[in-house]
Amino acid sequence: MKGPNRAKRIPWTLVLFLAAALIPTLGSRYYTFLATDVVIFAMFATSLNLLLGVTGLVPFGHAAYFGIGAYVCAIFMKDLGVPFLPAWLFGGVGGALFALIFGFFCVRLTSIYFSMLTMAFAQIVWAICFKWNDVTGGEQGYPNVPMPSMAWLEWIPWVGDLRIDHKFFYLTLILAALSIAAMRRIVNSPFGRILTTIRDNAERAQFIGTNVRLYQLIVFSLAGGFAGLAGGLFGIFNRGVFPDFCYWPKSAEVLIMTILGGIHHFWGPSVGAAILILLNQYIVSYTEYWPFVLGLILLLLLFGLPGGVVGAIDGLIRRSRTLVGGRG
Amino acid sequence: MSELLDPFFLLGQLRSGLTTAMFLFLIASGLSLIFGVLKIINFAHGSLYMIGAYIAWNMTLILGRTSIGFLGAVVIASLGVAVLGGLVERLLLRYMYKREELYQLLFTYALVLIFSDACKYIWGTQPHSVSRPPILAGSFDFYGVRFPHYDLFIILLGPAIAFGFWVLLNRTSHGRIIRAAALDREMLGALGTNVSSLYTGMFVLAAFFAGLSGALVSPIKSVVPGMDVEIIIEAFIVVVIGGLGSLWGTLLGSLIYGLTLAFGILIFPRFSIFAAFVIMAVVLIVRPWGLMGRPVK
């Protein structure tokens, strides 16, 4: 994470939040749509980075928990009539629970085997969602997820007059901000510090008294929980939940966002999510060959920007400081 | 249920299972080889396979539907993909050897994306198919089951290639060097072997077989976008079952997977979609290094 250079104590986080809050005032459904997408994926990618950047685990099947959260939240709301907030929280619990079960087997493995097992489990979840017509709607998906009641949002002065999309953006922004804040707290806590020791040197971590597997399992479950929360929001946003929420390209997508932004900074994944989503929107309007462009971006990233976008920016800042004669 | 136990039906499934297994083996062996020596997990191997299929199809349009034409198409496709593989290795892949596994995989994934769209651009999204070469177009009767010659050819080709690899690896000086490289790259370099050429050569060889496999599959499966991803996932499962880096393990894994898929469908019709990943998960949980891999802790 960032070193002890805190010269500029501008509360960037707050600034970002307020800036985001202003987006619906622009009045464009399109911008709000994009912003909601970005916020949800920022949350999803940050949850992945709890594993990747903080603990050093590389899961290929993180989307499974995203999907599980989406289905649980949607099914609870639509079939079981549960109000939004509890349903959403149950989505997170569902994600965490499955992550705990699958994680138990996965953390016993290392590196590529760990990654492959996470993917195998994710594909099994996908297959179940795909086939379990009665509960999940099967291949057709689970459509018409109801919008949550957002009357309570109207204490914010200008929200009452807004269309439903914009209201939902505020709901998403608030919930995502709380979730991301929680994740931040975890990363900066003693628990988070222990996770970084596991990332840097799992063997040594054992020899300072840490039960490495247990901690990996705990963070795996937490990450699954937050991914589930993101999924719950996405299911509503998307007006429907589909099996491909769990499918491996979704895992690849969030992995790319995280790495693109930079895994060694807390906000890296969020930045990566924003870049990828906005770039996607832009490119897709010109050509159908978005995968090709994405491939090129990846190559650029791998050969040119090893620390991701935020890593590169951070590097530039440090270098400019030493040039200008700051703290050497 | 009784039809399912009909011996003719079972025999037909056996044939189909074996054929699938052999195609998988051709791909998976390249994957296993690349992992064993270069220590890279080449997600783009399925793309090479797909490119081989597309080139073969394209060549049959030019060269005609004769047996010679088909042979030419297969040869050109295999060589073309081999050359492509060589270019990729020399220009891009070699810089990834020292990177972490995640980034290596991401690199090969980028290749998948690029190749996939390139194929769409060049050859369109409509499925294509190639007819079997006249020389292998017939079939014979095996206890009442129709057994296409082409399938038999494929089924025999698999072990033949496996044997060829085995001979290469264990009975030639080249093979000794390859096996040494798999164990200790730096040492080998210190002994004076041109390791980077060796790596290029290995990749080219694996690419050749991927292209060959794609070309040979074109009469059986339709050549269509998505075949790259479909085969690579299956190849991964095979390699996990058999053990990353083990040639005979890959053959064994291919057989197990191909046959399980063929017969599993009978027992549990909805099975196929699960089968692959459940097997993979079970193997990874119980014996992560596969049936014949080296135990890694």
Add this chain to the structure above:
Amino acid sequence: MLECRKLHKAFSGFVAVNNVSLTVDRNSITAVIGPNGAGKSTLFNLITGHLRPDGGEVVFEGRDVAGRPPHKICRMGMARSFQRTNIFPRLTVFENIQAAFIAHGGKSLDMWGLSERQYRDETWQMIEHLALHGIAHSVSGEVSHGAQKQVELGIALAGKPRMLLLDEPTAGMSAQETHETIELLARIAKEEDLTLLFTEHDMDVVFSISDRIAVLHQGGIIAAGLPDEVRRNDEVRRVYLGGGMH
């Protein structure tokens, strides 16, 4: 404090540790020496739980610990420093040691507090002790090898262990650094009521501070006792004389 009885470990037929029995007294400084390949690292791995013995026992402070997982043995009061520097390279020097305090302080499951505020005083104290003040905020993966070894030591000591195993603590150090490290070790051992068990190739180091020495050769102990006894032992001389006791 520590007693190994008839420890045995073989790898695919190759016997690395052959029926080794060793006693380490409380508050003593004991060295295990022997040529390369004698089995010193394997022995250490058996003691610290990294490897499970095929036979024999390891009794630490009266409790049988053979085959227990490393993190549990660590919690019982045994710490270890490694031959090749084994630190947390992306963390700063300060964070490395602080992490060790956090782990030993039982705060590892605290997800609410701020890690940077934990154990600040204790960490600074350790840093002063080890003369790492100048580089406390440097990324530990980027500091000199000698400094990394200091960090390594700091991590091991943060847990207030009762026994410390050191795997070649002065490997790769200059004469000056070696001297300082040895002085530090001897001082800490006295101050902190610590029992030391270490392996070394540098014989000056071994003979200057050890209370007892055990000599390992091809997996078995060929001599054990006071430094002078060992120095005079015929078999030990024979084993070492070829390469010379440097």
